[in-house]
Amino acid sequence: MEILVCVRRVPDTSENEIEVNAAGNDIERNELVYSVNEADNYAVEEALQIRDRVGGNVTVVTVGGEDDEEVLRRELAMGANQAVLVSDEDFNGSDGRGIATILKDFVKKGRYDLILTGVQADDGAAQVGGMLAAMLDYPFASLVNSITVDGGKLKVGREIEGGNREINEIDLPCVLSIQTGINEPRYVGMRGIRQVASVPIPTLGVSNLGVEKDSVGEAAAKVRRVDYFVPALSKGADMLHGSREENAHTVFELVAARGGLK
């Protein structure tokens, strides 16, 4: 099975102190450290596991700049067969639809049976996967937390609000957005990254993909960020001051009142 995984490099919220910049339109990007978006990493692991079960290849792709090569290399170290960086000055400032358009043109250049994305980027809006599927006219399933290959089809499990699950059958080729927790991604250490340091990562741009310039980039963006702020802290936690038994009782009542106990 030929699998494509779309990944993104994001500032890791657990390793940065995110602050809004002075202009109030973005975060302070000095001293940030970046990682591959967590959900995307689960998607790559899932792709690798499917490949190892049924054979085929895993390709990872990202739309971005030179700096984004590091996440591609990390996914190569994880075991992806190849990685492609899609990069062009004309892509800068694209909104979700623009990114989906670029990816659509990239997908059309190759032959992929299965396209995976993370359920959403840490700093994203969970929109690219769905739009990409629509543009390709492929079936789409979101919030996927299990995949079984069944001949020319897949059986995918999805998370339903309230902790329930459903299993869907979906035709190939398709696009799936992968939920974290679907697997346990393998660890990639420095050694792994060093071992793929010399693997070439091709860069493709507007001319290679045949992207219509008018449909991407800042000019084509129809969604623009107009504000960025840290919400004011709401009231803090309630401290319970009773005896251990009383506190246990109160906690039980509180949890039960919010539907946490059935």
Next chain:
Amino acid sequence: MVGIYSPSLSSEWLVPGRNLFLTIHVLGIACFAYIVAKRLVPLVRAESDPRFDRPLTRLGKVFKFWLGQWKHPRYRFAGALHILIFTGFLLLATRAFSVLIVGVSSGFVMPGLSGESGRVYDLITDYAATIVFLCMVVAAFRRLVFKPARYAVPAKYGKSRTGDAVFLLGLIAVLMVADSLFAASSAAGHARQDQPVEALAILSLPWMLKIAIGSMPLATLWVLNITAYLVHEVTFYFLLCYRPFGIQFHVETSLFSIYFSKLERGTLKPVRWDVPDEHLDQVKSFGVKTFEDFTWKHILDFYSCADCGRCADNCPANAVGRPLAPRFLTIKARDYGFHHYPVLGKANNGKPLIGGIYSEDEIWSCTTCGACEEECPLLVEYIDKIVDLRRGMIDDGNVPQSLQKPLKALENRGNPYGKMEKKKADWAKAEEFRQTSKVKTLDGNNSAGTLYFVDSITSYDDRMQSIGRSTSRILGHLGEDFGILGAAEKDSGHEVRRFGEEMLFMALRDHNTNAIKASGVKRIVTSDPHAYNALKHDYKDVPPVEHISQVIARKVRAGSIQFSRVENEDKVYAYHDPCYLGRHNQIYDEPRAVLDAIPGLKRVEMKRSRDRSFCCGGGGLMLFYEPKEEQRMGVLRVRMAAEAGANVIVTACPFCMVNIEDAIKVAGLEGKMSAIDLTELVDQHLIREVCTEKTDELETATCGG
């Protein structure tokens, strides 16, 4: 003709004795040689391990731990029993060989043992045989009736080995009886024939047997004599060839195991002994994944384990129900080795150990506290093996999610919490602290003779920052010209290395080494035993390093530091030895000397202290790991302190502090028990100004306070 002759002159079923016994000798020795050769096959295929250096130091180890049985008395009764058996065996070795040779050469006497010395030796060995025999009876009785808990084999680790143990004890008992009966029947026969009679030691087994059979007809004595000899002969060779199949192989291998044992405490083996750091990129596979990835010495360890259970008995992971017992780490590997390198048939190997004989959780469960290695009478190594197995898992990407986050943060930010580098020295910026103390950052604008290496937890953890401030105040008080690296200091990487992430460790080490060298300091002081151990043993080419407790103890000895009196009479202190200060670096006395220098401080020792200290739960990355366990190590430790009658636990390690303070809450001892770091306690009791008038102790305290 009826009479007592040398067995070599007898004839059995018309076969001349000499031929019969010669055949048994040759068969026995050939069999043993073949088995040993087979057992050596995996050692030859194993990884290299340079253990042929420093012969004198190694011989010293042999004298202390093999001949001197140094570790054995740590378990009083079993140890005494073993020392008796071991001494008996040593004494009997010459006699056994003489007796064997007598079978083919009549009248053979071991050189040096003719005449008077021979008679003395015979008397001694009569007793030796008797004592070994009695020890076998007692040991079997222990195994069968008292059943010490540490010999039990939990179902998950396989079947009970009591049967095998008792069978072996029985064989040795048979050997002793046969040997004694041979001597007794010879003496009885000679007495009957009016020949010179061998003197038998009074009240020894041969002496008693001689009395028992003395009145038997000469013909019976003759049969007894030759039967005893034959039984001795067969049992001897059976034992010799059976031992390499089980726990008694240590009789042969222990000498080698101890001679080749690890010489440096606190160190870790490199990824590959035969590959220098800079060529590690060319190594295809890291760590131990299959049996043959162990070094030959580590496989020798598997053979030498006597299954005495002392390691598991002292293992904190085992005590709290984590899926790890060092004993079975060895036993499972030995069984694997025996099974995959059979004595008969071809070797079949190459199966992964993780998922085969070991589980991932088993290997992550170890805190590398070293209690098992400290206890092992045969100096079996565990930490290097655990770390090698972890290196293998890291290499395969097989790492729990709970550890992946901190490892990535270490890679990105140089600390496991993912905190910003620029906040590394924030602990020194606390308002109250800044008013009294100033900590220089050695960033090129400042210089100092001494570096205070703070490390991640003391830099970033709100609670542990207090240790950093206390340490700085103490260093300041002692007039040390010191500074910190600040943002340029990354995690020491001590646990990164012990969790098997060698490449990440090397990156951290190289970064810190450069930063330390650039700072131009002449020495390093740290308040974190893990950083201490890393800088001392894992780093190369950095200035000498001391733990803060050593610095304070030196000042105490020199009388250049004074402490105020402990005001609260109800406080009873117990010192908890951090593993990486105590066991791994032998710093037991300094922290105690500091405590004892504080006037009025009541100190008790926990039952488990010094080299038997019980791990608090582990430091560094172990704080992030989510073990499968029934209870926390810290809780057990806190209860031990309560049992000793203490209500304040003093430690000298920030990780111990995390675990013990948590454990006090979990154990429900809040308000009854507290924990304090040695530096915090010293800081509280430092007498900062010299009192001009010392009228009484109380005033001194007030002045200092």
